Every structure is written in C-alpha cells, then in structure tokens.
Amino acid sequence: MNRTADTANLAGLVQIALGTAVPVTGIQRLRGGSKKGVYRVRLGGPPTSVTVYSWAQEENFWPRATDAPDPGDPFAAATGLHRLLAATRALESAGVRAPRVLWSDDSHQHYPADVAVIEDVPGGSLEALLQYHPARADEALHDLARSLTRLHARTADRYGPLGHLNNYGTSGEQMVLERALGDLDEGASRDERLGAARSRIRERLHDLHARVQPRQRYTLIHGELGPDHVLVDAAGQTVLIDVEGLMFFDVEWEHVFLELRFHDRYAALAADGLDADRLRLYRLAMRLSLVAGPLRLLDGDFPDREFMHQIAEHNLQVALALIEEPV
Incomplete structure (x- = not known):
C-alpha cells in the first residue's frame, strides 16, 4: 500500500498556505508519524521550510476500529486536524510554545484529506x-x-x-x-x-x-x-x-x-x-x-x-x- 503523499500536491498546498509561488526545492517524509503523514517541505524562501501534516487514512498505520471512537475517551486515538487546532490554542493560552499553524483545511477541496501547514522549527529534537x-x-x-x-x-x-x-x-x-x-x-x-x-x-x-x-x-x-x-x-x-x-x-x-x-x-x-x-x-x-x-x-x-x-x-x-x- 502507498503510504506517502503526492509531492506535487504537497507543493501546491504550501503555495496556497503561504499565498505566494515560492519555489519548492525538496520534500522529505519525516520518521515516525504512525497516525498521520509528516513532511518537511524545503523552499526557495523565505521561509526556507515548512512542515505539512496529512491525516489521509492511508497514512494511518493503526488498524481501523470497528466502532466509532468515543470523543470523550482520553485514550482514544489522539489524532486529527481539529484536535491539533484546539491543542495549539490551549498551549498558546498557557504560555507553552508549539509550532504555529500557518494554514489548515478540512474542506478536501485542495487535498483529499485534512491537512495543515505549520511552522518548521529549526534546531532539531x-x-x-x-x-x-x-x-x-x-x-x-x-x-x-x-x-x-x-x-x-x-x-x-x-x-x-x-x-x-x-x-x-x-x-x-x-x-x-x-x-x-x-x-x-x-x-x-x-x-x-x-x-x-x-x-x-x-x-x-x-x-x-x-x-x-x-x-x-x-x-x-x-x-x-x-x-x-x-x-x-x-x-x-x-x-x-x-x-x-x-x-x-x-x-x-x-x-x-x-x-x-x-x-x-x-x-x-x-x-x-x-x-x-x-x-x-x-x-x-x-x-x-x-x-x-x-x-x-x-x-x-x-x-x-x-x-x-x-x-x-x-x-x-x-x-x-x-x-x-x-x-
């Protein structure tokens, strides 16, 4: 099964998010990400790079649940665009830094899954x-x-x-x-x-x-x-x-x-x-x-x-x- 996003589509998303035709010089799928695809997109800048999250079902390696998850279960699969947006707002309110969400979309008009373009934080883990x-x-x-x-x-x-x-x-x-x-x-x-x-x-x-x-x-x-x-x-x-x-x-x-x-x-x-x-x-x-x-x-x-x-x-x-x- 193909578990990676189409790089041309990702490049288009980044240009929509940034509102400019900044050239894309490279796309790398980052290690990890068992529930979503995580990609670093390098740009002709500035910025020199951004990160793209894709919640396409084919990028979720966990077996699909037979029952709908309980949204109130704290241990249910912690994934999804709306959870990212809520968490980012809560962290900002608490004075805790997380990467800034530059653009997000759940309409599937630009990409066949929920996606977000976020700040790429240089410096490593x-x-x-x-x-x-x-x-x-x-x-x-x-x-x-x-x-x-x-x-x-x-x-x-x-x-x-x-x-x-x-x-x-x-x-x-x-x-x-x-x-x-x-x-x-x-x-x-x-x-x-x-x-x-x-x-x-x-x-x-x-x-x-x-x-x-x-x-x-x-x-x-x-x-x-x-x-x-x-x-x-x-x-x-x-x-x-x-x-x-x-x-x-x-x-x-x-x-x-x-x-x-x-x-x-x-x-x-x-x-x-x-x-x-x-x-x-x-x-x-x-x-x-x-x-x-x-x-x-x-x-x-x-x-x-x-x-x-x-x-x-x-x-x-x-x-x-x-x-x-x-x-």
Missing part, C-alpha cells in the same frame, strides 16, 4: 541534543520544566480531551484500570509469557487501584511527552509537537511517561506532590499499554517492525518485573 550536545540539553530540560509548570497549572473538574470533558461519573483511575485490563487481555492473546502471568497481573492491578483515593481536579497534560516530541529552536527554547493528545487528566500519567522516556534525566522534570499510589498503578498500566499497542500496530504494515518489536519486548519485561515489587 531534544532527543538528539541529549545524545550529542549534553550542555545544550541541560538548558533545554530546564526550559521544558518551566513549560510543564505552566501547562500543569491549568486544571479542570473533569477529565478528557479538549472540548470533550468526561461526564460519565467514572474516575480517571477507574478508566485506567479498565483500559489496563483490556491491554492485558489483548497482549496475553499475542504473547504467551503475558498470558502465563495474566492472573497475577490482574490481581496486582486491582490491588493498586484499591489504594488510590478519589480526586476532584484534573491537570492539562501532553500525554506522550518524550524527548522526540520536543523540538529545541535556535534560541534554546523548547517547542512541543505531536500535541493532538493534549487533555485534562491526572498529572501522574504525564510523569509516568516522562519517567519512562527521560530515564536518568527525568530528575530535571520531576515535581513535588505527586500521588504515590496513582504512580504505582499508572506505571504498570502504561507498560501494559506499551505491550498491547505495538503488537496491535504490527498487525498492519507499519514499516519499522523491529523497532516496534523492541518496544513491546522491553515493556513486557518491565511489566513482569513490576508485579514482583513489594507494594
């Missing part, structure tokens, strides 16, 4: 800085910590994606438990090691859930904030990308993901006052999600298959280790 430029990475981590403080200062009395805050009466921790049990069953059907440990993991999930106390306020979080989802501009300022998953939820969910992705550099992003019981439940739930999700993705034709196998295997090993820890 925080992931690359952590590997190759530790001194610059330290400065960027401190800037990211300040951005997280501003982001997490925004709260609501319900959880859910922007514009669809939950009215179900189900607590955030109950939704995480139910989702984790589903991920456990799905993962166990694909990996016999998880199947052998299923009863013990179910018991641990219920035990951890029972320790969590009710909560009335939820925090605005990114949801999948790894160093690959942070760009660093020429001035050293951090810029959040892949922001469609922005939602109100437990801040502990954000910090479990930060722990997982930043490893020994997480200390620069740590926060006081987190709920230890929620952290324990969410650590195990997130590892189960990162087993079931990659295995599900491999049911399709996702190209970087070895990478997905590695993610599933690593998180399976961590999940099995977590149930051995004393509570």
Whole structure:
C-alpha cells in the first residue's frame, strides 16, 4: 500500500498556505508519524521550510476500529486536524510554545484529506541534543520544566480531551484500570509469557487501584511527552509537537511517561506532590499499554517492525518485573 503523499500536491498546498509561488526545492517524509503523514517541505524562501501534516487514512498505520471512537475517551486515538487546532490554542493560552499553524483545511477541496501547514522549527529534537550536545540539553530540560509548570497549572473538574470533558461519573483511575485490563487481555492473546502471568497481573492491578483515593481536579497534560516530541529552536527554547493528545487528566500519567522516556534525566522534570499510589498503578498500566499497542500496530504494515518489536519486548519485561515489587 502507498503510504506517502503526492509531492506535487504537497507543493501546491504550501503555495496556497503561504499565498505566494515560492519555489519548492525538496520534500522529505519525516520518521515516525504512525497516525498521520509528516513532511518537511524545503523552499526557495523565505521561509526556507515548512512542515505539512496529512491525516489521509492511508497514512494511518493503526488498524481501523470497528466502532466509532468515543470523543470523550482520553485514550482514544489522539489524532486529527481539529484536535491539533484546539491543542495549539490551549498551549498558546498557557504560555507553552508549539509550532504555529500557518494554514489548515478540512474542506478536501485542495487535498483529499485534512491537512495543515505549520511552522518548521529549526534546531532539531531534544532527543538528539541529549545524545550529542549534553550542555545544550541541560538548558533545554530546564526550559521544558518551566513549560510543564505552566501547562500543569491549568486544571479542570473533569477529565478528557479538549472540548470533550468526561461526564460519565467514572474516575480517571477507574478508566485506567479498565483500559489496563483490556491491554492485558489483548497482549496475553499475542504473547504467551503475558498470558502465563495474566492472573497475577490482574490481581496486582486491582490491588493498586484499591489504594488510590478519589480526586476532584484534573491537570492539562501532553500525554506522550518524550524527548522526540520536543523540538529545541535556535534560541534554546523548547517547542512541543505531536500535541493532538493534549487533555485534562491526572498529572501522574504525564510523569509516568516522562519517567519512562527521560530515564536518568527525568530528575530535571520531576515535581513535588505527586500521588504515590496513582504512580504505582499508572506505571504498570502504561507498560501494559506499551505491550498491547505495538503488537496491535504490527498487525498492519507499519514499516519499522523491529523497532516496534523492541518496544513491546522491553515493556513486557518491565511489566513482569513490576508485579514482583513489594507494594
């Protein structure tokens, strides 16, 4: 199946967005993007480049759901033009930088899918800085910590994606438990090691859930904030990308993901006052999600298959280790 956009069409979109016949000198499909196509379009300038997002169905590598997704489910597929626009507005209001949306279109008159042309932020990712430029990475981590403080200062009395805050009466921790049990069953059907440990993991999930106390306020979080989802501009300022998953939820969910992705550099992003019981439940739930999700993705034709196998295997090993820890 063809998973790439027609470059001539992308060039035309950029010229419509910029309102000028600026020459296109190159188009590169960027790595990642399992739910949408992401392209860097180089120009005769200025600007010298922009990024194009395409939400064409053929560029979504996830198996198509049989039922319509619940728009209030914070863990439903976090993708789509309208979620990008809502998240960008919310981040700007919170004083957190994301790439500027230069132009967007959902009419399909110019392109057979929802599309957006956004600012291309030069400077590379925080992931690359952590590997190759530790001194610059330290400065960027401190800037990211300040951005997280501003982001997490925004709260609501319900959880859910922007514009669809939950009215179900189900607590955030109950939704995480139910989702984790589903991920456990799905993962166990694909990996016999998880199947052998299923009863013990179910018991641990219920035990951890029972320790969590009710909560009335939820925090605005990114949801999948790894160093690959942070760009660093020429001035050293951090810029959040892949922001469609922005939602109100437990801040502990954000910090479990930060722990997982930043490893020994997480200390620069740590926060006081987190709920230890929620952290324990969410650590195990997130590892189960990162087993079931990659295995599900491999049911399709996702190209970087070895990478997905590695993610599933690593998180399976961590999940099995977590149930051995004393509570």
